[in-house]
Amino acid sequence: MAQMYFYYSAMNAGKSTTLLQSSFNYQERGMTPVIFTAALDDRYGVGKVSSRIGLQSDAHLYRSDTDLYFEIAALHEVEQRHCILVDECQFLTREQVYQLTEVVDKLRIPVLCYGLRTDFLGELFEGSKYLLSWADKLVELKTICHCGRKANMVIRTDEHGNAIAEGAQVDIGGNDRYVSVCRQHYKEAMGK
Numbered sequence: 001m002a003q004m005y006f007y008y009s010a011m012n013a014g015k016s017t018t019l020l021q022s023s024f025n026y027q028e029r030g031m032t033p034v035i036f037t038a039a040l041d042d043r044y045g046v047g048k049v050s051s052r053i054g055l056q057s058d059a060h061l062y063r064s065d066t067d068l069y070f071e072i073a074a075l076h077e078v079e080q081r082h083c084i085l086v087d088e089c090q091f092l093t094r095e096q097v098y099q100l101t102e103v104v105d106k107l108r109i110p111v112l113c114y115g116l117r118t119d120f121l122g123e124l125f126e127g128s129k130y131l132l133s134w135a136d137k138l139v140e141l142k143t144i145c146h147c148g149r150k151a152n153m154v155i156r157t158d159e160h161g162n163a164i165a166e167g168a169q170v171d172i173g174g175n176d177r178y179v180s181v182c183r184q185h186y187k188e189a190m191g192k
């Protein structure tokens with residue numbers, strides 16, 4: 001029975017590494033996975049998922065207006081696909097999360113989504129909100145704060161390393177200025 005999985009974490013918990021390992025596992029068994037990533041993440045060039053430990057794979061890009069059910073059904077018709085892997089899934093729209101549930105329920109293909117739960121203000125991303133609501137399985141990928149506790153929050157810092165408390169939810173290419181921290185250190189950094 002195909003299911004939808006949401007693998008969520010703070011920054012730098014190894015989401016892309018985990019995704020690429022899953023892709024490898026499917027291929028090793030002679031199966032064909034399909035990888036999608038958000039078009040707005042161009043850190044490593046268009047159409048690639050790259051992990052910090054050096055793994056890399058080509059990926060289909062999705063934009064906010066991409067019909068993922070339509071695209072995946074078309075690919076599946078040409079050649080059977082055994083698994084859909086979605087990186088940066090926090091950027092999915094509500095509609096696209098619904099489309100992915102249709103991939104699971106109608107096409108019977110498992111969908112594994114990897115992304116952040118909340119933004120630097122501690123608010124849910126749209127994609128994450130609906131994945132938390134509709135996914136069959138929720139799996140937390142853990143990373144740690146500088147103090148050793150589990151890091152479940154993300155702070156955005158300016159060039160001096162000070163936490164900033166306003167701004168757009170998506171700051172493309174500013175990956176180096178995000179730090180994963182525990183909730184206590186998040187509150188301290190945000191002055192709350």
Ligand SMILES: [Zn+2]
Pocket residue numbers: 145146147148149181182183184185
């Ligand atoms: Zn801490």
